Amino acid sequence: MSRTQRLFSLMQLLRRHRYPVAGAALADSLGVSLRTLYRDIAVLQAQGAHIEGAPGLGYVLKPGFLLPPLMFSEEEIEAIVLGSRWVAKRTDGALADAATNALAKIAAVLPSDLRASLEASTLLIGPGDPLPPMIVDLTVIREAIRAERKLHLSYRDEAGRMSERVIWPFALGFFDRVRMIVAWCELRDGFRHFRADRIEAMTVTETRYPRGRRALLKTWRETTGRQ
Known part of the structure; x- marks a missing residue:
């Protein structure tokens, strides 16, 4: 185990405990000597980790701290x-x-x-099919979701029929061939999925929808059985 990986593992061990953990227990879990453990604790503290404790008393990592260089395996x-x-x-x-x-x-x-x-990562993304052209800006849709604003759409369905919709957007799905807005539709009084490339016109209203986007997402998942 490299030193970097050992320090990362030590941070992970400390994150799993709410109360001080004896140095001997930490050293045993990592397979190192107490002297090495004390040195690793000192290195983490010098880099800004909020580790409290001392030899013989145990160590605890204060909640809410993430040490950027050691966050990832x-x-x-x-x-x-x-x-x-x-x-x-x-x-x-x-x-x-x-x-x-x-x-x-x-x-x-x-x-x-x-x-x-x-x-040097050798994991690559292969080419995909061209996406259909869109009139709307997905950035605007994401901002409406974050602000929990209603959208007014001029929407064309699969058969080409046009309708006017007021929706409560709370999620945006990115698939290989389409971009899908997940929303509550006031016209249909239920959850609906709208392809972004079928929106002919869109206006972000000043009206916030009455339920939070997290609550809507939770109910949608429960209703559809999606994760």
Whole structure:
């Protein structure tokens, strides 16, 4: 086990305990000597980790602290890289830029060995089918979801019929071929899914919908059996 991985494992051990843990127990879990454990604790404290305690008393990590350089295992880094590459290729421009920027920020704080793993990741995203053209801006839809604002849509269904809808958007699904808004539809008085490429016109209203988006998402999951 590398030193970086050992420090990461120590942080994970401390996060699992609400009360002080004896140094001997921590050392035993990591398979190191007490002297090495005390040295690792000192390194983490020097880097800003809020670890309280002392030899003979035990150690506890204060809640709410994340140490950026040690947050990720190699498998977690590969998952982040793969996810970021998918977002960069298969979403709108704003999210693609955000994914690229986030990956650069993560790389900047990783130790050199883990940074090398990130930069050398061989998990690739294959080419997908071209997405259908859209009139609406997905960034605007995401902002409406965050602000819990109603949307007024001019919507064309699969048969080409037009209708006017007022919806409460609370989720946005990204699939290989379509982008889907999950919402409560006032016209149908129920949950409905709207393809973003079938929206002919859209207005964000100033009206907040009466239920929070998290409550709507929870009810939708319970109703549809989705996770």
